[in-house]
Amino acid sequence: MADEPSARLTAVISGFVQGVGFRAYTEATAASLALTGWVRNTSRGEVEVVAEGPQDRLVRFLALLRRGPRGAHVIHVEETWGTATGEFAAFFIRSTYGD
Numbered sequence: 001m002a003d004e005p006s007a008r009l010t011a012v013i014s015g016f017v018q019g020v021g022f023r024a025y026t027e028a029t030a031a032s033l034a035l036t037g038w039v040r041n042t043s044r045g046e047v048e049v050v051a052e053g054p055q056d057r058l059v060r061f062l063a064l065l066r067r068g069p070r071g072a073h074v075i076h077v078e079e080t081w082g083t084a085t086g087e088f089a090a091f092f093i094r095s096t097y098g099d
Helices: 022-032 055-067
Strands: 006-016 036-041 047-054 073-083 091-093
Touching (some): 006 055, 022 047, 022 091, 047 055
Parallel strands (some): 036 091
Antiparallel strands (some): 006 047
16 A cells, blocks of 8 residues: 655644643644644744644544643644655754744
8 A cells, every 4th residue: 555645734723822831732633643843932922833734633633632732721723734845854842933
């Protein structure tokens, strides 16, 4: 069976998502799905995610982002889909945007 072509998901998650382990949850979830990319807090109190990998795994990842870790309260997820660039070797936590 051939590997599914890679896609790129960009998501901005809003709600009570900072200070509750959302970035660590996202990093661990992405690693368990063998996705690459990054996650960071934004200065507006949101969490921004860029992930690449097979579309089916990204869809599963998005569903888990909508749920979030215990203690989080996700209100909205803005998602954008595109073609993978292959620029990432792993999934990691980035510094907060604007820092």
